[in-house]
Amino acid sequence: MELRLTTLGILIMAAEGAYVLACALLASRLRKAGHVFFALGFVATVAAFVFRWVQVDHLPMQNLFEASLSMGMMMYPITLLSRRYLKVGGEAVDALIAAILVFLPAFVRKFSPEPQVLPPALQSPLFAPHVGAYLLAYGIMFKAGAQAVGALWDFDWLLGGEGLLKSEPATHRMVGLGFPLLTLGLVLGAWWGKLAWGDYWQWDPKELWSLVSWLIFLFYLHVRNRWGPRHRVFLSSLVLAGFTAILITYFWANLSALFKGMHSYAM
Amino acid sequence: MKPIRQAVIWGTPTAVVLLTVLSVVGAFLGDQQARQLFSSPPLIVFWFLLTGLLVAGFAGFRTLLRRPGLLAMHLGSLLILGGSMWASDEGHAFAREWLGFDKIPSSVMLIHQGETTDNLADSETDQSIGKLPFALKLNKFWIEYYAQGDRPWSLEVGTRRHPQGMGRQTLAWTPGAELTLPDTGIRVTVLQYLPIAKPVMDADGNVVGAEAAVGEGRPAMQVRMRTEGKDRDAWLVPEKEQDVVELPLSVPRQTAEAMRTGTFVMAQSLLLGRPTPPVLAYKSDLSVLKNGEEVVRKTIVVNDPLHFGGYHFYQASYDERANQYTVLLVKSDNGLTAVYAGFVLAVAGGFWWFWVVPVWQGLSGRSGHGA
Numbered sequence: 001m002e003l004r005l006t007t008l009g010i011l012i013m014a015a016e017g018a019y020v021l022a023c024a025l026l027a028s029r030l031r032k033a034g035h036v037f038f039a040l041g042f043v044a045t046v047a048a049f050v051f052r053w054v055q056v057d058h059l060p061m062q063n064l065f066e067a068s069l070s071m072g073m074m075m076y077p078i079t080l081l082s083r084r085y086l087k088v089g090g091e092a093v094d095a096l097i098a099a100i101l102v103f104l105p106a107f108v109r110k111f112s113p114e115p116q117v118l119p120p121a122l123q124s125p126l127f128a129p130h131v132g133a134y135l136l137a138y139g140i141m142f143k144a145g146a147q148a149v150g151a152l153w154d155f156d157w158l159l160g161g162e163g164l165l166k167s168e169p170a171t172h173r174m175v176g177l178g179f180p181l182l183t184l185g186l187v188l189g190a191w192w193g194k195l196a197w198g199d200y201w202q203w204d205p206k207e208l209w210s211l212v213s214w215l216i217f218l219f220y221l222h223v224r225n226r227w228g229p230r231h232r233v234f235l236s237s238l239v240l241a242g243f244t245a246i247l248i249t250y251f252w253a254n255l256s257a258l259f260k261g262m263h264s265y266a267m
Numbered sequence: 268m269k270p271i272r273q274a275v276i277w278g279t280p281t282a283v284v285l286l287t288v289l290s291v292v293g294a295f296l297g298d299q300q301a302r303q304l305f306s307s308p309p310l311i312v313f314w315f316l317l318t319g320l321l322v323a324g325f326a327g328f329r330t331l332l333r334r335p336g337l338l339a340m341h342l343g344s345l346l347i348l349g350g351s352m353w354a355s356d357e358g359h360a361f362a363r364e365w366l367g368f369d370k371i372p373s374s375v376m377l378i379h380q381g382e383t384t385d386n387l388a389d390s391e392t393d394q395s396i397g398k399l400p401f402a403l404k405l406n407k408f409w410i411e412y413y414a415q416g417d418r419p420w421s422l423e424v425g426t427r428r429h430p431q432g433m434g435r436q437t438l439a440w441t442p443g444a445e446l447t448l449p450d451t452g453i454r455v456t457v458l459q460y461l462p463i464a465k466p467v468m469d470a471d472g473n474v475v476g477a478e479a480a481v482g483e484g485r486p487a488m489q490v491r492m493r494t495e496g497k498d499r500d501a502w503l504v505p506e507k508e509q510d511v512v513e514l515p516l517s518v519p520r521q522t523a524e525a526m527r528t529g530t531f532v533m534a535q536s537l538l539l540g541r542p543t544p545p546v547l548a549y550k551s552d553l554s555v556l557k558n559g560e561e562v563v564r565k566t567i568v569v570n571d572p573l574h575f576g577g578y579h580f581y582q583a584s585y586d587e588r589a590n591q592y593t594v595l596l597v598k599s600d601n602g603l604t605a606v607y608a609g610f611v612l613a614v615a616g617g618f619w620w621f622w623v624v625p626v627w628q629g630l631s632g633r634s635g636h637g638a
Contacts, residue, residue, distance in 0.1 A: 117413050117545045120569040176625070180617035187610045196570045198373070198581045198598040200351065200606065203301035208294040215287040219280060226276065253294070 001107050008051050008113060012069065012106045015044035019072070019099035026092035027158065038095050042076035045102065049073050056115045061131040062122065064104070064254055065111040070132075072102035074139045082143065086177065088170040090159040093146040097139075110255060121196050130188040134210075137181035138246050141217070144174035145243030148236040168232050171239055172224055175217055182214050209249035216242035271327035278320050285313070306355070314352060321345045336624055339616025343609040350605030359601060370577060370599045371397045378405040379592040383556060387597055399597075401562075401576055406552040408585055408593040412544040419460060420486050421542040422503075424448050424516075425535070435538065445493075453516060454493040455537065458500065461487045466504045477504045485509070488539050492516070503539035511540035549582050551593040567595075574600065 004012070018041030026034030048069060052060040060066035075098035082088040104111045118127075150159035150167035159167055189207070190200040201207060220238040229235065289310075293301030304310065321341055324331055331337050352358050355372070362368040374387035374396055383404040387397045425435030438446050438455070445456045464477040464487035477487030487504040494517060505512040514537040548568045555563040555575050565573045573580040577600050584594035 117547075120546060120548055123548070123568075124570040126570075176621040180614070180621050183617045184614050187614050191607075191610060192570075194606075195572065196581075198572075198579060198583075198596050202298055203293060203305060204298045205294040205301075208290045208301060212287055212290045212294070215283055215290065219283045219287070222279060222283070 002109050004106070004113060006113070008048055008055065009106070011044050011048035011051060012102060015041045015048060015072065016099060016102045016106045017041075018044060019095050019102060023092050023095035023099055026095055031091075034091065034095070038076055038079070038091065038098075041095070041098060041102075042073065045069060045073035045098075056117075058118050059128050059131075061128070061135065062116060062118065063112070064251075065113050066105075067131065067135055067250075068101050068104040068111060071135045071139050072098050072105075074136055075101070075143075078136075078139050078143060082174065082177075083164070086170075086173045087163065087165045088143070088147065088173055089161045089164040090143065090146055090150070090170075092158060094143060097142050097146065124192055124196065126188050126192040126195070130185060130192055133181045133188060134185035137178045137185055138250060140174055140178035140181065141213075141243060141246055144171050144178060144239055147171040147174055148239035148243070151232055151236040152240075168229050168236070171236060172229070175220060175239060175242075179217050179221060182217060186210060186214055206249060206253040209245060209253045213242055213245040213249055216245055271323050275320060275324050275327045278316075279324070282313070282317050282320055286317075306357075311357065314348065318345065318348050318352070321348070334620070336616045336620025339612040339619065341616075343611070343613030343616055346605045346609030346612065348609075350602035350607075350609060352602075353605065354599070354602035359599065362601070368601075370601060371597070372599045372601070374597045375583065376403065376580070376595040376597055377592055378403060378595070380405055380408060382592075390596070399576070399578070402556045403580070403595075404554040404556055404561075405593055406554060406564075408549075408551050408590055410549055410585070410590065411547040413547050415542070415544045417462070418542055419462065420488075420539050422457070422488065422490075423538040423540060425538060448516070451516065452494070456491045456493075458489040458491055460489075464504065466506075474502065474504050476502050486539070490514075490537065492537075503537065505539065511538055513538050549585060549593075551582055551595070553580065553595075577601075 003009070018037045022034050022037035022041060024034075025031075025037060028034075049060060052066060052069065056062075056066075061070050075094050079091050079094040082094075083091065105113065147159055147167045147170045150156060151171055154167075156166060159170070164170070165173065189210070193202060194200045216238060220235060220242065223231070223238065224235055289304070293304055296304060321344055324341060331341055353362075359368075359370060359372040362370070371387055373390065375390045375393075376384065376387060377393075378384055381404075383402050385399040385402040386395050387399060388394060389396050422438045422440045423435045424438060436449060438448075440446060440457045442457050442460060445454050447454050461477055461479045463480050463482065463484045465480040465484060466474045466487070467476040467478055469475045476489070485505045485507070487502060489500065489502050492499045492501065501514055503512050503514055516536055550566050550568050552566045553564065553573055554561045555573070563573070563575055567573050567580060567582050569582050572582070579598045579600055581596040581598065582593065583596035586592045
């Protein structure tokens with residue numbers, strides 16, 4: 001843990017504070033105030049994102065510091081879109097997810113803010129769409145995971161609301177929203193691998209964990225499509241397994257020496 | 268039709284679960300062993316079964332044919348699997364044996380500047396394994412670097428200056444902080460770093476220190492070295508045209524015996540040197556020659572290979588000492604069209620089925636498949 005009293009560090013800490021407050025207010029049913037702080041946190045992360053972009057002179061999605069900041073920025077638009085168009089609630093949990101994501105670049109030493117240049121392998125037009133699609137998909141699947149917890153243990157008071165879907169169909173909608181993006185990330189990665197290294201697939205640990213995440217959600221969609229929502233516990237457990245696989249892909253595969261591979265620059 | 272449907276209904280989840288479990292195992296094995304695992308005979312059978320399941324899905328479930336999104340996703344997956352199998356070493360062996368297409372799936376080319384060659388070599392043994400039906404000429408190889416800016420010079424410990432920094436270790440120094448040098452137990456503290464300095468000489472013209480200067484110039488660093496409780500202060504002051512200055516450390520003379528027994532101490536000197544800037548790009552300017560005539564010319568970089576005559580040529584390695592040659596990875600492009608078509612279909616089908624159809628159904632007032 002460390003305190004980062006730079007312009008960037010202060011912006012990220014401001015976002016962190018706003019997200020924590022938003023989470024507390026939304027959980028206490030103070031929706032308007034909660035949304036104001038959620039929006040303020042979003043503005044602070046956008047400012048931090050732009051500042052970082054200028055600082056490093058490339059899209060700031062290269063390492064865990066930048067990727068976590070970017071995902072923390074994406075949670076508020078995901079929340080708004082989900083509530084308005086998909087009838088999926090859970091803003092308090094979304095704010096909590098955003099707070100956890102932003103906490104990492106704000107305080108955790110392993111998420112180093114040291115600016116890095118893009119190595120030749122990352123200088124590709126596919127860098128932004130590949131990483132962007134994955135980060136957006138992960139943010140959406142985190143929300144799907146929260147809804148799956150709600151479907152297992154009946155947290156509708158926190159995740160649902162009037163005019164909103166119950167947790168099980170909400171989970172399905174979120175997975176349906178995130179799955180094409182997960183597929184896009186996977187396919188763009190394979191295309192990029194072909195252009196950079198000569199092979200679509202390198203069997204590297206991070207690639208395999210990302211395939212595992214995709215396969216679990218693929219399995220969930222097939223089961224849900226074939227047998228409908230009646231196996232609620234099984235379906236929700238599958239989504240939580242997919243959520244866990246994403247956490248492993250994002251954190252463990254990057255941070256652990258156990259999974260050394262061609263994606264190690266993502267540190 | 269019912270047996271096919273039953274086979275697909277139970278075979279698909281089984282195959283997906285099996286592939287998931289194997290992928291987890293592969294992630295723990297590492298890329299080399301995972302590659303071997305997924306190319307092993309039982310897994311080759313598995314890939315064929317998976318392909319068969321997809322085909323059977325079309326036969327058993329007419330819905331897949333009637334819904335464009337589902338059709339595209341499944342057809343895309345089929346094309347990706349088929350294209351990848353065709354592109355594999357085994358696919359090439361099959362094509363050579365049964366169809367007479369003789370292409371080498373993967374090889375390397377080492378070409379010196381100005382040299383023309385059509386020789387393909389094995390990436391591990393460097394032995395020649397075939398010829399291209401055309402030749403490649405390396406007009407030039409070069410490396411571009413990021414601008415240096417005003418980064419401080421790096422403090423290193425090692426035996427001698429080497430173009431690639433081999434045998435040296437960069438020290439993460441901050442003024443005032445004490446560092447312990449590897450192997451020797453010598454403790455070093457950076458007392459001061461002057462970004463632009465001029466040397467201070469004694470009466471005999473020897474450099475004895477440095478002082479801050481303005482304008483352009485080399486930096487200087489004052490260090491304190493502590494060995495067995497004794498302190499020694501010294502300056503590292505590069506001369507006008509020097510990119511590195513060396514300060515010998517008090518370590519015993521290293522012998523061939525030490526080298527042989529592995530007790531050789533690398534930390535023989537402190538070095539203050541201009542840091543090597545990060546690489547921006549490795550570039551090879553290539554010409555494709557047919558009957559001695561240039562038909563294509565392209566400068567390749569990582570992420571932008573040359574595609575010609577059924578092969579891709581990738582920037583893979585280079586002459587680290589003198590930049591006199593380049594090493595290209597050569598890959599056959601078998602299956603490329605099928606795989607790329609599969610990518611497009613799988614992604615487009617996914618967005619169509621999960622995004623467009625529910626929006627369309629919402630707009631037209633029908634309940635979607637989403638919930």
